[in-house]
Amino acid sequence: MAKNITPRATDYSKWYTDVVIQAKMADYSPVKGSMVIRPNGYAIWELIQKYLDLMFKDTGHVNAYFPLLIPESFMKKEAEHVEGFAPECAVVTHGGGQELEESLYIRPTSETIIWSMYKKWIMSYRDLPILINQWANVMRWEMRTRLFLRTSEFLWQEGHTAHATAEEAEEETLKMLNVYKTFAEEYLAIPVIAGRKSESEKFAGAVHTYSIEAMMQDKKALQAGTSHNLGQNFARAFDVQFQNKEGGRQYVYATSWGVSTRLIGALIMTHSDDNGLVLPPKLAQRPVVIVPIYRKDEEKTKVMAYADALYRELSEKHKVIFDDREQYKPGYKFAEWELQGIPLRIEIGPRDVENNKVVLVRRDTMKKDFVDRQAIAAVVDETLPRMQVEMLERARAFQKANTHKVESFDALKDIISGDGGFVSAHWCGDAACETRVKEATKATIRNIPFDRDEEKGACVCCGKPSEGRVIFSKAY
Amino acid sequence: MAKNITPRATDYSKWYTDVVIQAKMADYSPVKGSMVIRPNGYAIWELIQKYLDLMFKDTGHVNAYFPLLIPESFMKKEAEHVEGFAPECAVVTHGGGQELEESLYIRPTSETIIWSMYKKWIMSYRDLPILINQWANVMRWEMRTRLFLRTSEFLWQEGHTAHATAEEAEEETLKMLNVYKTFAEEYLAIPVIAGRKSESEKFAGAVHTYSIEAMMQDKKALQAGTSHNLGQNFARAFDVQFQNKEGGRQYVYATSWGVSTRLIGALIMTHSDDNGLVLPPKLAQRPVVIVPIYRKDEEKTKVMAYADALYRELSEKHKVIFDDREQYKPGYKFAEWELQGIPLRIEIGPRDVENNKVVLVRRDTMKKDFVDRQAIAAVVDETLPRMQVEMLERARAFQKANTHKVESFDALKDIISGDGGFVSAHWCGDAACETRVKEATKATIRNIPFDRDEEKGACVCCGKPSEGRVIFSKAY
Numbered sequence: 001m002a003k004n005i006t007p008r009a010t011d012y013s014k015w016y017t018d019v020v021i022q023a024k025m026a027d028y029s030p031v032k033g034s035m036v037i038r039p040n041g042y043a044i045w046e047l048i049q050k051y052l053d054l055m056f057k058d059t060g061h062v063n064a065y066f067p068l069l070i071p072e073s074f075m076k077k078e079a080e081h082v083e084g085f086a087p088e089c090a091v092v093t094h095g096g097g098q099e100l101e102e103s104l105y106i107r108p109t110s111e112t113i114i115w116s117m118y119k120k121w122i123m124s125y126r127d128l129p130i131l132i133n134q135w136a137n138v139m140r141w142e143m144r145t146r147l148f149l150r151t152s153e154f155l156w157q158e159g160h161t162a163h164a165t166a167e168e169a170e171e172e173t174l175k176m177l178n179v180y181k182t183f184a185e186e187y188l189a190i191p192v193i194a195g196r197k198s199e200s201e202k203f204a205g206a207v208h209t210y211s212i213e214a215m216m217q218d219k220k221a222l223q224a225g226t227s228h229n230l231g232q233n234f235a236r237a238f239d240v241q242f243q244n245k246e247g248g249r250q251y252v253y254a255t256s257w258g259v260s261t262r263l264i265g266a267l268i269m270t271h272s273d274d275n276g277l278v279l280p281p282k283l284a285q286r287p288v289v290i291v292p293i294y295r296k297d298e299e300k301t302k303v304m305a306y307a308d309a310l311y312r313e314l315s316e317k318h319k320v321i322f323d324d325r326e327q328y329k330p331g332y333k334f335a336e337w338e339l340q341g342i343p344l345r346i347e348i349g350p351r352d353v354e355n356n357k358v359v360l361v362r363r364d365t366m367k368k369d370f371v372d373r374q375a376i377a378a379v380v381d382e383t384l385p386r387m388q389v390e391m392l393e394r395a396r397a398f399q400k401a402n403t404h405k406v407e408s409f410d411a412l413k414d415i416i417s418g419d420g421g422f423v424s425a426h427w428c429g430d431a432a433c434e435t436r437v438k439e440a441t442k443a444t445i446r447n448i449p450f451d452r453d454e455e456k457g458a459c460v461c462c463g464k465p466s467e468g469r470v471i472f473s474k475a476y
Numbered sequence: 477m478a479k480n481i482t483p484r485a486t487d488y489s490k491w492y493t494d495v496v497i498q499a500k501m502a503d504y505s506p507v508k509g510s511m512v513i514r515p516n517g518y519a520i521w522e523l524i525q526k527y528l529d530l531m532f533k534d535t536g537h538v539n540a541y542f543p544l545l546i547p548e549s550f551m552k553k554e555a556e557h558v559e560g561f562a563p564e565c566a567v568v569t570h571g572g573g574q575e576l577e578e579s580l581y582i583r584p585t586s587e588t589i590i591w592s593m594y595k596k597w598i599m600s601y602r603d604l605p606i607l608i609n610q611w612a613n614v615m616r617w618e619m620r621t622r623l624f625l626r627t628s629e630f631l632w633q634e635g636h637t638a639h640a641t642a643e644e645a646e647e648e649t650l651k652m653l654n655v656y657k658t659f660a661e662e663y664l665a666i667p668v669i670a671g672r673k674s675e676s677e678k679f680a681g682a683v684h685t686y687s688i689e690a691m692m693q694d695k696k697a698l699q700a701g702t703s704h705n706l707g708q709n710f711a712r713a714f715d716v717q718f719q720n721k722e723g724g725r726q727y728v729y730a731t732s733w734g735v736s737t738r739l740i741g742a743l744i745m746t747h748s749d750d751n752g753l754v755l756p757p758k759l760a761q762r763p764v765v766i767v768p769i770y771r772k773d774e775e776k777t778k779v780m781a782y783a784d785a786l787y788r789e790l791s792e793k794h795k796v797i798f799d800d801r802e803q804y805k806p807g808y809k810f811a812e813w814e815l816q817g818i819p820l821r822i823e824i825g826p827r828d829v830e831n832n833k834v835v836l837v838r839r840d841t842m843k844k845d846f847v848d849r850q851a852i853a854a855v856v857d858e859t860l861p862r863m864q865v866e867m868l869e870r871a872r873a874f875q876k877a878n879t880h881k882v883e884s885f886d887a888l889k890d891i892i893s894g895d896g897g898f899v900s901a902h903w904c905g906d907a908a909c910e911t912r913v914k915e916a917t918k919a920t921i922r923n924i925p926f927d928r929d930e931e932k933g934a935c936v937c938c939g940k941p942s943e944g945r946v947i948f949s950k951a952y
Contacts, residue, residue: 027593030547030550030589031543031547034543036541037542042538042539042540043538060606060939063519063522065512065516066512067507067511067614067629068510068629069507074506081856087572089571089572090545090568091569091570092567092569093569095566095617096566096618096619097617104507106544116506117505117512126803137544242559286495327602334668381563388606404777463738
């Protein structure tokens, strides 16, 4: 257990903040509600950007950049949208020393400014589809900061696409949710449940919202990504019509989809432990650290030569840290790299040199192995991808073990108020039942899973017929 | 000459805007002073980011992210800084439906917010140096938009480093200016003059500012990047002291340096022509386009098979566009790819198939060559890097031809008011002479070049002794 980190069992919420602060991933800023993403945290965001951007481009998307400031009148053009977002906006009233004629909102999301441009760019079916993504900062006012999870300003990507038909828009919406699911599972090693949001939980201005939901170690849910089918709502609000192949005019169909720096919070709360961060290998900029151990000068010479040769060998394939700092002892270095979540640690002491061995420690299991010097490169090559897979499997087993099918309101309440977890229960589709559960337990419907069993039943709340089970859980 | 593009000779300024708009690089946004960077423009920014980020990391820097909003009181802590920036700030006065107790400024640059954090992070010499860079949007209020060149919001990177000694800070400042020079010349193919800014042109809050200055086709200068030695000014303003090795306490030394989306404007104005954008190969996401030409169906079969085989062959090494769109004629396609600046175009018609040839057209020279089918892959491999070098050489020759040594105020005035260009002239170092030139000609001292000759002389303005020549020019 690391110094300065509250154990999870003592206070999960404090543990989380301790890991973020001690691992130098983020810090509180002097502006209430805002955070600073420090280099150790930003390095993870860079990898998230890199992998996701490749996946976006592979699915035909291009990047662009739209203005930060949105005229108040634009926000008001889509009725549900302004109702959902205006109360949490930051408002610019002065610019260049003058009071502005019209207030400008710092974007909480960019549908309105983007659709005002799409009106200029879309004339005919030949201009469709538009498949644009934007990497940007957005702002939704918050007073209570939770680093990475809830901050006024955060970084994200927002895809905004325009289509000629409803079918194409729905296909895009689902395609991008699937990109998020693949990314969460194959890169972040976070298993997620993909499904549709209930009416009351959908995006302000959407026809449908789909989400991926992950389970954190405290068994609460975290919405890790959303994809919205916006129908023709924004096209109507901004009067974006196109001439179709038959010569008629019709409104354009829209989607939007996004993930944010929140994913870093999800990553921490899925895998990390009382010693600090645990990173899946694909999210570690430098997945291996070598720590030499010696006391006497003659030991030093031998150990350093042996370690340096290994460093060169491994560096051909991997980004490796060679921690040859003289001012720190090995124990201090071990704790520091554990705190920062480096997947593999190689320790080399005088005895290892004599025996032609190294010590290999896996960050996720903390298991220590003696490995032959000749074999270590192959073992590293093989361990990193295996560790990636095993971390996903472990998280999936945890999610399964803490997902409970229940048949009654009391049973649902017992689980949510007790040990927590996901509750899979029948629901009639009525918002009143959703509200009743929320008021009694603070749990919400996370989503209606795509892969739920074909199983009719009775609503856990009112007993009316249900078409299938949904996931209830408390959430971040 | 392309449709919808005003020739340079007719109106250079209108030509520039036409190229940007017609090539779909950017568009005006509904918010005065702001622009939208469209996918064709953003693709260039992505490459700028990719290459520069590698260079920053190779020189030991890491990325981080600091808040967009800066408390008014922070801006006021460094006297020159607030005087320089406050008048052009956008101000947030309301958030989350409430009036704020303290107004927040949208960052015009991030020295103040970053140094408020460095105060938390820097205790001892062990915490130094800090070598952080940030990729971000910033805002400096503008009413008259010039796409990429002058907009309220723009994208940039800002490096902010902290050092234990004045020497180290100066070394960093110069090192990063040199990174910019290398990048401008080797990637953008823009030759630049590196030097020190005069006192009156330096950054608000800096001890010294260094810049790289480029010459546009209209012979005006464009400042393409700056690097500032901030001395201890911000450390004093935010009380950032550290314990040195001897146990004493002292203020930290700072640097900051940045380039922005303005570079895209510089790129356009250095290389492009009356047909549209001309991109140096390294800045083209897809440097080659293949356009098949046919009329009859039997021609189509042959041409398409031949073109497709070539597309596959070239795609092994390069990103290639295969323009097989049926709804457009070859002439339309040629004009479109010329407009968008694709470096190499390969045309394939029925006669080329018969003769086992292709037609290769270089975008920069518009020179057409018949190349053997067997040789084309090697010719492409060889032409792209040669074109990159030749574009730099051509721009350098232009800059040299339009840089004039003058010995009198009248001669300076004649050149600036006449054909324009860079004027290399002696200057005594007095701000009054600088002002007199500016008032008479609108030209400013661009910088004091590092590589100027050791040559004493008499100030072109007042006749007093001068230590060497400086560059005067009108500037963007």
